[in-house]
Amino acid sequence: VFSAELWVHAQPVPLPGIIALGIAVGFVSGLFGVGGGFLLTPLLNVVFGVPLPVAVGTGLALIVGTSLPALLRHQSQGQGELRFDILMLAGSLLGVDAGARALDTLSRLGAISMAGRTFPAAALVVQSGYVFLLAGAATLFWRQRLAGANLPGAGRPGPLARWSFPPRVDLPAVQLRGVAVLPIAYLGFGLGFLAGLLGVGGGVALMPVLIYGYGFPLRQAAGTGILVLVASAALGTFLHARQGHVHLGLVAALLVGASLAAQAGVLATRRLSVSTLRRLFAGVLLAAAAAVVWHLLKQSSGR
């Protein structure tokens, strides 16, 4: 018998709502060229009550399904600096493992007292991370600095590209020479850690670093980091799935809607005024950040 509910850790989750969430996140990612993981994972937890570790693991599995076609498409169009990805790769895989372990440790830690209130440790750390990501992304969208907006500094070597010490590497696809290798590897570790701990791809954090830190042209920046994203999401999914934190039914319901809606989002860019929508989306992101704060306070207990 068909049921309109999915059972996630003995908790009913409405299937139509999950499909609608997948469609909304997919449409947004197609429209603005962002991954959308930074929006999906917190909403799974806050709106649908999916336990935090399951939301993180499920979000990562969804990223595997949505970022693989993006990687293949960018590679076939020759977009992205593959050397940058390869240098980030080892660091990112270590970071995913560290992030997944940190989440596991926080989940077992119990409660933390802060400012006279007691919070579940995992919720406090992870949801604070979501608030920072959502608010940061909202600022970038409001100031029109993501996905196709005016980028005054892009295309010139940025401060990180000029910070040169051995070992160095040349990045021919973006015409940068003698770039230090270690900051790139640590950047990979940071992105991997975000993926393992928060279940987000980290594209929202990486794009400003590539464009303003290194001076990547926008098209090359959009194609860089996706290999790392696929690899870290795949490893993160595997590690979380081993702990029972990936719900395949939830992944399937989200993935079908998200994949189809992403194509609709790409087509919609030709008909809609994306710059106006970007500001509207910034408002949605701020509302999502406020919802996460409210949810966190609801979970806490006072003096």
Add this chain to the structure above:
Amino acid sequence: MTGWAYALLCVLGPAAWGMLMYLLFGWVQERRRRPRPRNAELPAADYSI
């Protein structure tokens, strides 16, 4: 802890779906972009106006 098979399925399932979507939408885009062959049959003339 769940089994290795389930964990692998959680990775390979979405990856296979992603691959399928890439091939499907790539094919659709290719069909849209491809010009009509020179000797293709022209659509029937419409004199209704």
